[in-house]
Amino acid sequence: MKKVLFYGMNGHKMCFQHILMNALDLHDAGAEVKIIFEGQSVTLVPVLEKENNHFYNKAKEAGIIAGICLACSKVLEVYDDNLSSGLAMLDDMYGHAGMRKYIEEGYEVISM
DSSP states (O other): OOEEEEEEEEOHHHHHHHHHHHHHHHHHHOEEEEEOGGGGGGGGHHHHHHHOHHHHHHHHHHTTTEEEEEEHHHHTTTTHHHHHHTOOOOOOOOHHHOSHHHHHHTEEEEEE
């Protein structure tokens, strides 16, 4: 089965909801899946936490969320909230969450 990295950049909840659903669907089918919150999408973590979002919680429980961009969390003023989510803060690419590691490991990258 495939390896897929969903690299969320968009801050629209409806778009990110589709990342979560697709990631869970692939994961359930046996694919190796990871999700990264990068760019504007980092602002969604506190929203999804607060509303106890079903798909976000399932992805979190499944361990398929790789983490959240540290730099974008700070710039967009959601660092403390994102840190309290318990998800990893990623900074491997000039302070941001990079794709290189995943590409080197054979992941197909889908950015939305």
